[in-house]
Amino acid sequence: MKPIDNRAWLLVLPVLVLVAFSAVVPLMTVVNYSVQDSFGSNEFFWNGIGWFDDLLHSERMWDALGRQILFSAIVLLIEVPLGILIALHMPRKGFWSSLCLVLMALPLLIPFNVVGTIWQIFGRVDIGLLGRAVAALGIDYNYTRDAIDAWVTIVVMDVWHWTSLIALLAYAGLRSIPQAYYQAAEIDQASRWAVFRFIELPKMRGVLVIAILLRFMDSFMIYTEPFVVTGGGPGNATTFLSIDLVKMALGQFDLGPAAAFSIMYFLVILLVSWAFYTVMTNLDREEGPR
Amino acid sequence: MARITLRNLAHSYLAQPRGEEEFALKELDHDWADGEAYALLGASGCGKTTLLNIISGLIRPSQGRILFDGHDVTDAPTAARNIAQVFQFPVVYDTLTVRDNLAFPLRNRGLPPAQVAARVQAVARMLGLEESLPRRARGLTADAKQKISLGRGMVRQDVNAILFDEPLTVIDPQMKWELRTQLKALHREFGHTMIYVTHDQTEALTFASRVVVMHEGRVVQIGTPQDLFERPAHTFVGYFIGSPGMNVLPARVEGDRAHLPGGAIPLGRGYAPLSGRTEIGIRPEFARLSATEGLPVAIRRVEDVGRHRIVRADLGGRPLDIVLPEGGPLGPDMTRVTFDPAHVGVFADGWRVEGEAAR
Known part of the structure; x- marks a missing residue:
């Protein structure tokens, strides 16, 4: 049996740090804004899913x-x-x-x-x-x-x-x-x-x-x-x-509503792209060997 | 089905060829008899695919005419010639089912659906494709795909000829044998004129009743497999056909004797004085090792290929192959070689010279 050295995971660390700073942290900041309300001077109040609710009923x-x-x-x-x-x-x-x-x-x-x-x-x-x-x-x-x-x-x-x-x-x-x-x-x-x-x-x-x-x-x-x-x-x-x-x-x-908007926007693109890709590759498989 | 006549045909890929060497296909006259199975044999790049594409109409020849049953079709497009062609790599319509693939050429020609269905069924049965009819062509193996390409040609009952462009290149050896046997059976059954391009002599000799050997854009010999073996018209044919190929040795020919390094050998026939480069050709099968008579040779090595042994020898600095029949004697003292005079050919500048009966 080959020896297993878990220290190898340390080599993945730079990538994790990079991805965390380039994608995860900014995205989480947006998530954080989307559930809070602010009246300036850096004070924030919990608003739950209020902004999302507003957004779904926003004609604009x-x-x-x-x-x-x-x-x-x-x-x-x-x-x-x-x-x-x-x-x-x-x-x-x-x-x-x-x-x-x-x-x-x-x-x-x-x-x-x-x-x-x-x-x-x-x-x-x-x-x-x-x-x-x-x-x-x-x-x-x-x-x-x-x-x-x-x-x-x-x-x-x-x-x-x-x-x-x-x-x-x-x-x-x-x-x-x-x-x-x-x-x-x-x-x-x-x-x-x-x-x-x-x-x-x-x-x-x-x-x-x-x-x-x-x-x-x-x-x-x-x-x-x-x-x-x-x-x-x-x-x-x-x-x-x-x-x-x-x-x-x-x-x-309007940071709160804009953050909620961003998240919905992102999810819509992700969803449509995923659906499109899945449908196309499934079509491929159907025509492939059975 | 048709007789195909080529008249003064030649082709160059250049618009303004200067001189003969710029022709991919040198001038050629030939009749392809109706219902015969031909093989076009030659090394890669010798012009055999060019010739095939001229017959099918994918290339228009630089000069000469092509006639199908006496009708000039030189300027007719491929579709009007009513031929079928099977390519080196299987060409199938991926997204269609096997059934639709086979029906495709018929539907394009506007045949009634009932007739299409009947033909497709018949062809599928012939090729053993019945079970895969409802499947999509895409997922099939290479040999099944090649069968479909073949089927698309066979499905049209009235094709003038079926042309094959190295159709078994991508097929596994075992399937190769099977498909070739199937092709022969189909030919026997339906009698289509078939022209089969290959660089594999086994394929050519087993498939065809007549083999056309090409070399550097020129047809060097047309004959039965036996003709090619026993009486090659050109040293290239002798060398290309047979395993190992014919031994070609430079020699001085005088009357019914040929002078080689190490002595003279008798020829089966007499020859008038020859000009140019003279050589003799002898198949390894007709050379014998001997302890007492013949020309001295140095034996380099012996290869045992199962059915017989091949002796690689050296005659005055030129390589010489000798086939030793199974169980034939081989000893350290056997350092001389004799040739069967009846099977020694004489060639001048590469071409066979016919001698006169010995006096």
Whole structure:
């Protein structure tokens, strides 16, 4: 039998300390705030689950959550098919393929607040190229006044910013398909749609699961770009969860409700991501060996 | 089913080939008889897959024509040629069931469902896939997947030819044997024209009734397994086929004698004066060790491979293999070798020269 030396556990200690300080302690601080009320001067009073209760009955929070879900849904529904479509039409090899890859990667390299600023200026009716052009077409467009215009601007911005990520991942998936599959499909007289449905899509599924998961989490937590473009307006039309949270925590300095909000926000993302991942991997297993 | 004719066919992967060496497939004329089982045999990179892909229409040849039963199909797409191809790595549609995989080519061609179901059932029975029909193709073993690829070809009753591109590479040795036997049985039963690409001589010789040997983009010999063994048309064929391969020795040929280092040997036939590089080829099976007659050799080592022993010897600085039949005598004094004159071939610049009957 091998000797067991429990002192080996000491080697894990640095990691434990690191994780404690980087994740556990801050999270517990937030938990601590979420069950207390403060009237300033660092005095705290026990409030139990009061803030959570308030939050669940807060119309403001439900509205923000609704907007958030709608935003993530729209963005995913546009970016995933569009990204796949772009990947299918990218050149397979040679100079043009390299050029495409570089061009596609560019939006991903731009800092978030710069993206916001670019579109903020781009869409302005007085000096922005897009704003002026749309106005010149006779369309009444103004993202600072009209809620729909603001949504369209933000969705288009997000699509511009992030479709590349899906396209690049899908492209990598497509490139890994051996040529023989396409040849066999040709011999079987498969239509273009059948090639996509029965060869390309199944082979891309692994990377698509990752891509969708990443895009869901990111879009659900979006803050910087819409904040720079619309500041959550007009009215509350583009006030997503994170924008609302910052307003609550830093604007109004309501630490207790903001902490409760943070915890719920975190749990929602965790829950949805976990559910999504579990469903996808279970599908995988069902199709695997029995 | 069809007779496939290749006329002046050649292919280069370059748009503007300069000179013959840039052709992956050198000019070739050949008729593939209807219903025959062929093997395309050659080392990796000799152009056999190129030739196969030209026949299936996945590659358009740089020059020449392809005819199916006399109809020119050079410019016809793969789908219009009505051929089936089985690839080196099993190609199956992962997310579909075995049944749907087999039905796929038929459904794409718009066959009525009842007919599709009947064909799928029949093919599954032939290949022993009946029990896995409702399963998804994804979780199956490599050989089962390869059977599905094969089945997708067989399911179309009217295919002109079935092409195999090293189909047993990823299959376990035991299953290899079984699948090959099954292929032969299917060929006997249905009489499809089959072309089977391989670099494994055992596979080629056991599967095919005619073997096409390729070397550096050129077809060097087409013949029955026996032809290839007894009368190789090129030293490459002699060397490539047989285990160990044919001994090739540089020699000076004069009439019906060949001069080798250490002496002259008789040939079965007489030869006119030859130009170029002359060699003689002798299979290890037709060389004999002797104590008293023949050319002196130095014996390096003896390998016992079970059925017989292989003697690795050295004749004037050139390696020479001799196959010793089971129980054949082998002693320290047996340091001379004789060749069976009837089985000594003469080659000029690599190609076989036919002699005239000895006077």
